[in-house]
Amino acid sequence: MKVLKFGGSSVANAENIQKVVQIVKNEQQPKVVVVSALGGVTDQLINAGTLAEKGDESYKEVLQALETKHLDTARALLPVTHQSSCLSMVKQHFNELDEICNSVFYIRELSLRTKDRIISFGELLSSKIISAFMSSANIQHEWLDSRKLIKTNNNFGFAAVNFKDTNEIISSTVAASGKQAFLAPGFIASDANSNTTTLGRGGSDYTAAIFAAALDASALEIWTDVTGMMTADPRWVANAKTINRTSYQEAMELSHFGAKVIYPPTIQPVMQKNIPTWVKNTFAPNEAGTVIESAGEHDGSEIITGISSINSVTLLSLEGSGMVGIPGFSKRLFEALANEKINVILITQSSSEHSICVAINAADAAKAKNVVDAAFETELNQKKVDPLKVEEGHAIIALVGDKMKSHPGIAGKMFGALGRNGINIRAIAQGSSERNISAVISVADVKKGVNVLHEAFFESVHKQLNVFIVGVGNVGGKLMEQLNQQKQFLLEHLNLQVRVTGIANSKQMLFVDNGNEIDLRSWKEALKNAQPMELERFVDTVIDKNLRNSVFVDVTANADVAAVYNRLLEKSISIVACNKIAASSPYSNYSQLKSTAREFNAEYRFETNVGAGLPVIGTLNDLRRSGDQVNKIQAVLSGTLNFVFNNYDGSRPFAEVVKQAQDEGYTEPDPRLDLGGTDVMRKIMILAREAGEQIEMDDITNNYFLPASCFDGSVDDFYKEMANQEAHFKALYEEAAAKNCKLKFVASFENGKANVGLQHIPSHSDFYHLYGKDNIVLFYTQRYTDQPLVVKGAGAGADVTASGVFADILRIAAP
Numbered sequence: 001m002k003v004l005k006f007g008g009s010s011v012a013n014a015e016n017i018q019k020v021v022q023i024v025k026n027e028q029q030p031k032v033v034v035v036s037a038l039g040g041v042t043d044q045l046i047n048a049g050t051l052a053e054k055g056d057e058s059y060k061e062v063l064q065a066l067e068t069k070h071l072d073t074a075r076a077l078l079p080v081t082h083q084s085s086c087l088s089m090v091k092q093h094f095n096e097l098d099e100i101c102n103s104v105f106y107i108r109e110l111s112l113r114t115k116d117r118i119i120s121f122g123e124l125l126s127s128k129i130i131s132a133f134m135s136s137a138n139i140q141h142e143w144l145d146s147r148k149l150i151k152t153n154n155n156f157g158f159a160a161v162n163f164k165d166t167n168e169i170i171s172s173t174v175a176a177s178g179k180q181a182f183l184a185p186g187f188i189a190s191d192a193n194s195n196t197t198t199l200g201r202g203g204s205d206y207t208a209a210i211f212a213a214a215l216d217a218s219a220l221e222i223w224t225d226v227t228g229m230m231t232a233d234p235r236w237v238a239n240a241k242t243i244n245r246t247s248y249q250e251a252m253e254l255s256h257f258g259a260k261v262i263y264p265p266t267i268q269p270v271m272q273k274n275i276p277t278w279v280k281n282t283f284a285p286n287e288a289g290t291v292i293e294s295a296g297e298h299d300g301s302e303i304i305t306g307i308s309s310i311n312s313v314t315l316l317s318l319e320g321s322g323m324v325g326i327p328g329f330s331k332r333l334f335e336a337l338a339n340e341k342i343n344v345i346l347i348t349q350s351s352s353e354h355s356i357c358v359a360i361n362a363a364d365a366a367k368a369k370n371v372v373d374a375a376f377e378t379e380l381n382q383k384k385v386d387p388l389k390v391e392e393g394h395a396i397i398a399l400v401g402d403k404m405k406s407h408p409g410i411a412g413k414m415f416g417a418l419g420r421n422g423i424n425i426r427a428i429a430q431g432s433s434e435r436n437i438s439a440v441i442s443v444a445d446v447k448k449g450v451n452v453l454h455e456a457f458f459e460s461v462h463k464q465l466n467v468f469i470v471g472v473g474n475v476g477g478k479l480m481e482q483l484n485q486q487k488q489f490l491l492e493h494l495n496l497q498v499r500v501t502g503i504a505n506s507k508q509m510l511f512v513d514n515g516n517e518i519d520l521r522s523w524k525e526a527l528k529n530a531q532p533m534e535l536e537r538f539v540d541t542v543i544d545k546n547l548r549n550s551v552f553v554d555v556t557a558n559a560d561v562a563a564v565y566n567r568l569l570e571k572s573i574s575i576v577a578c579n580k581i582a583a584s585s586p587y588s589n590y591s592q593l594k595s596t597a598r599e600f601n602a603e604y605r606f607e608t609n610v611g612a613g614l615p616v617i618g619t620l621n622d623l624r625r626s627g628d629q630v631n632k633i634q635a636v637l638s639g640t641l642n643f644v645f646n647n648y649d650g651s652r653p654f655a656e657v658v659k660q661a662q663d664e665g666y667t668e669p670d671p672r673l674d675l676g677g678t679d680v681m682r683k684i685m686i687l688a689r690e691a692g693e694q695i696e697m698d699d700i701t702n703n704y705f706l707p708a709s710c711f712d713g714s715v716d717d718f719y720k721e722m723a724n725q726e727a728h729f730k731a732l733y734e735e736a737a738a739k740n741c742k743l744k745f746v747a748s749f750e751n752g753k754a755n756v757g758l759q760h761i762p763s764h765s766d767f768y769h770l771y772g773k774d775n776i777v778l779f780y781t782q783r784y785t786d787q788p789l790v791v792k793g794a795g796a797g798a799d800v801t802a803s804g805v806f807a808d809i810l811r812i813a814a815p
C-alpha cells in the first residue's frame, strides 16, 4: 500500500487534476490518494466566514465565485453525460455553505468550530469532484470520508489526533472494503461528537501521513509544485537545489523553521513506522524529488541540508534585577504563554540570568504582553522585573543539518556571512541536538539573509555581486562593455556572477526587478526610456533593494555623488569610485569613510583615483601591509599634462594640443583642473594619505605654469586665453629644449611634504622616456632604497580607467 497526497497547487484546476489522475493511474500498487482543496480555496472560505462575521455582505460574492470555480472545474473534467450528479453535488454543498455563512452573518459570530465546518468544504468538494472524474475515467476506487476515519479532540482549527481510534478505524475500513484504490479529502477529521475538525493549515500532508502510518504503507508520496524539498525556498533563492535525501529529523527542523513544502506534524507518524516519504513534483513526475528516511540511510555529503525562515516573529524580553539567582521565573513565563496556547519558537537566556528572550508568532504578540505582565504583576509593582519588552518586525533564519555537530566553524561562517552583508543579529539559538542554528534578524533582511546563507553554504561555486553604476557615460559605458565581454568568463573561471541591477547617467536612472539584471547589450536603449535621475532616490533604491554583496560604482566626477558614500557604507554597501572628490576631500571625511567601511564590513576602493588602471594604490597598500615604509614618492601623474607636453613643440598652438587631449577623453570635465595642477595635487595627496600621512590640499605647494588669467571665466574663455598666451607656453618649451630637457609636471612627497610643478627633465631621468598619456610613479621605501619600485603605463583613458574600476569590483568579490 502506498499513500499519495496531492496539494492545492496540484489540484488547482482541471488541467492540473488531469495530471494528478495520470500519476494515480500509473501507480500500480494499492493506494490511498489524499487531496487538498483546490489551490487558494481554503483562504477564500476563511475570507467568506470572516466577512460574514463582520456583517459584510460581500461574503456572498466570495461564495458565488467559489461555486463558479468548482462548477467550471467539474464541467471541464467530466464528459457531459457524467456531469449532472457532480454538478448537483457541488450546488448542494454550496447551499449548505450559504446557510452556514448566513447564520454567521446574522449572529455576527464565527466560532472556531463553525470556521472548521466552513473550511472543510474545500477538501470535501475537491475530493468529490476528483472522485467523479476518476470514476468517469474507469479508475475503480472508493471515496473515504476522512471525517469518519480520523478522530481528534475538539481543539478546533488545530485538532490533536486520537491515534489509537484512528489507526483502528482506518485499517479496518480499508481491510473491509476489498478495493485497491481509495480517495480521501485531506485536512479534515471529527471529534468524539462527530463535529468536523481540521488539522491545522497545510494539514493535508498530515492526513496522508496518518493514513500511511495506520496502513503500514510502503511509502508516502507528497506531490506538490516543486521537485522535492529544496535547500531554500525556491521563490526566494534562484539557485535553490533539490535535496536528494534527508533524515526525518532534518526534514522536521526544516519544516518547523518555515519550509512550507511539508506541514511539520507530518513527519512524526511516518518516522515512527520508518516509512520512506517522497516529495515529488506533479508537473515533472519523472524527476526523483526528495526522499525522507531514517538517519542511518541518509548519507548526503553536505554538512548543511537546508536553510529556512519564519518571516513574522515577535521578540519578547523579560528583564530585571530581581530575576538573578531566583528559580522559577522562566517556568512562570512559559506557563503564562502556554496557558494562552502561545507557541514559543526560540528561547535564549544569557548566563547572567538577567534576561530571558523568546520569539513567538507575531500574531500572538498582544496576547503575550497581557498575560506575561499579568503573571508578573507583583514583581512589576516591586520593580523586580521590567514590563515585558515586545519587539515586532523580526524573522528567524535557520541553518539545518544533521552533520553540523561534528563540524566546527559553521556558526562562525553563518554569522560572518550575515555580518559582511550588514545583517544585524538580535538573538541566536542552537538546539542541543546541534541540528539547527537559528538567528533572529529584522524582517526587512530575511530574504537577503536566506540568499547570503545559501550562497555561503551551497554556492561555493557561485558567488553573486549586485552592481549599481552611476555615471554610465564615457568610462561607465566602457565598463558596461567590459562587463558584458567578461560575464561568461567570470562565471566559468571565478564562479562569479556579476549582475548589474541599477544604472544611471545624469539624466536617467534604470533599475530592474529583484532577481533580474540589466541587459548589458541593450542598456542604452532601456536607459533612454527610463525614469529621470534623482540621486537621492537612486541611493534609496539601492538601500531598499537590500541585495547581498551590493556594490555602488561611482564613475562620475560629481561632488553630490561623492557625498552619498557614507550613507551607503553604513548599510554595508561597498563603494568603487574613480571619482576622486571623496578621497581628496578634507582628511576628516576621507578617514571617516574608511572607518565607516571597516565598521560595517564594506569596502571603499578607489584604485583609479591615481594612474587610472595602473596598480598604484594597490602596490602602495601592499608595501605598507607587508611592513615596508615609504620614504619618498616621485611621480608624473597627469595623463593630460603628459599628453600635452609630449605633443607640444611650438609648431601647433598649445591650446589646440589641450583641446585634442580633451577630445580624446583624458582631461577632467573642466580641463583647468588638469592644466592648473589641481588634479595632480589631489593625486599626490591621496598617495600621501595612503602612505599614512594626514595631509590636506593646503599643505601642498603648487608651482603652476598656467598664467593666472587663464583661470578666469568659462572653459571657452580658458581656451581663448591660452591662445592669447601662446608666447608664454612657447618660451617654457624653448627654455627646456635649449637644455636638451623635456617638460614634465612632477609631483613629489617626502618627509611629510608634497609639492607639484613643471620641471626640466634631463635625458638620464626616469621621467624622460614617458610617452603619450603615460604616468609613472617611483616608490622609494625602506626596502626599495636606491632603486625605486616603478609603476608605469597609460594613466588616462576610458578603457584603462574602466578596467581599473572593473578590477576593484572583482576585488570586492574576493578581497
Ligand SMILES: Nc1ncnc2c1ncn2[C@@H]1O[C@H](COP(=O)(O)OP(=O)(O)O)[C@@H](O)[C@H]1O
Pocket (backbone or CB within 6 Å): 006, 007, 008, 009, 010, 036, 039, 202, 223, 224, 225, 226, 228, 229, 230, 231, 232, 233, 234, 235, 258, 259, 260, 261, 262, 306, 308
Ligand atoms: N525548502 C523548500 N523546499 C521546497 N519548497 C519550498 C521550500 N520552502 C518553501 N517552499 C515552497 O513550498 C511550496 C509548496 O508548498 P505548498 O504551497 O503547501 O504546496 P501544495 O499546494 O502542494 O500543498 C513550493 O511551491 C515552494 O515555493
Ligand SMILES: N[C@@H](CC(=O)OP(=O)(O)O)C(=O)O
Pocket (backbone or CB within 6 Å): 006, 007, 008, 009, 036, 037, 039, 042, 043, 122, 186, 187, 200, 201, 202, 203, 204, 205
Ligand atoms: N487546504 C488546506 C490544507 C492543505 O494542506 O492544503 P495544501 O496541501 O494546499 O497546503 C490549507 O490550505 O491549509
